[in-house]
Amino acid sequence: MADTTDWTELLERVRACTACAATLPLDPKPILSASPTARLLITSQAPGRRAHDAGRTFADASGDRLRAWLGLTRDVFYDSSRIAIIPMGMCYPGTQKGGGDVPPAARCSATWHAPLFAHLSQVRLTLLVGRIAQLRYLPNPRGSVSEAVTHWRCCLPTYVPLPHPSWRTLGWARRNPWFEGEMLPELRARIADLLRSDGS
Ligand code: SF4
Numbered sequence: 001m002a003d004t005t006d007w008t009e010l011l012e013r014v015r016a017c018t019a020c021a022a023t024l025p026l027d028p029k030p031i032l033s034a035s036p037t038a039r040l041l042i043t044s045q046a047p048g049r050r051a052h053d054a055g056r057t058f059a060d061a062s063g064d065r066l067r068a069w070l071g072l073t074r075d076v077f078y079d080s081s082r083i084a085i086i087p088m089g090m091c092y093p094g095t096q097k098g099g100g101d102v103p104p105a106a107r108c109s110a111t112w113h114a115p116l117f118a119h120l121s122q123v124r125l126t127l128l129v130g131r132i133a134q135l136r137y138l139p140n141p142r143g144s145v146s147e148a149v150t151h152w153r154c155c156l157p158t159y160v161p162l163p164h165p166s167w168r169t170l171g172w173a174r175r176n177p178w179f180e181g182e183m184l185p186e187l188r189a190r191i192a193d194l195l196r197s198d199g200s
Pocket residue numbers: 014017018019020021028029030089090091105107108109111
């Protein structure tokens with residue numbers, strides 16, 4: 001059983017982290033949602049500006065799309081006792097020329113993921129949302145997000161790769177109808193099953 005005192009101290013240290021202060025566009029504001037009892041882990045890219053302002057991961061249209069993909073209500077999605085959400089970079093990284101957010105600082109996952117994940121012993125499935133999380137954790141990350149998601153069964157039951165749920169994914173989803181027609185129904189069933197189970 002995880003030591004909840006250590007967990008609380010660790011969360012305090014993460015939330016007080018200012019290691020990237022010199023390179024972030026705004027003050028550091030690490031955003032994560034997690035508890036040692038979580039059964040599902042979502043490792044995504046980094047908070048967007050709306051998530052930064054709200055102090056909550058996926059507090060935007062992308063979050064609405066991700067919740068719809070996974071068949072989760074907002075209450076369940078943000079229930080840290082059941083679902084952990086830990087981005088590759090926990091602070092808003094700013095936007096880059098040409099659109100999109102700056103990639104998360106590699107130091108964030110390098111510094112914090114191992115100690116955080118060490119407490120998540122009840123996690124039975126990890127969703128890798130976007131290329132950066134897939135490159136870091138998939139044993140065989142493939143050439144692109146599309147290729148990784150096409151071969152999504154490769155790393156079951158531990159990992160499932162997903163595209164980032166931004167509007168940019170809509171065209172890709174239309175060209176790949178198996179994503180919404182086959183993959184997501186099976187993924188929703190897996191998630192419902194693991195959230196229902198008692199951890200034994
Ligand atoms: S991005 Fe991560 S490492 Fe950088 S300041 Fe935020 S919590 Fe710390």
